[in-house]
Amino acid sequence: MNLLLDTHALIWFLEDNPKLSQKTKLLIEDIKNNVFVSTATWFEISINYQLVN
DSSP, X not given: OEEXXXXXXXXXXXXXXXXXXXXXXXXXXXXXSEEEEOHHHHHHHHHHXXXXX
């Protein structure tokens, strides 16, 4: 299965945030799945980081 993570899903996964459902976490961790992150997500994280710092 192909998965495209949005910004929240990526951050919640990396932080092990309980806001990310267990089902979604298992899908991301399943090595049979292809996990993709959009370039726009990295751009959004960069902008938000600059606004905070």
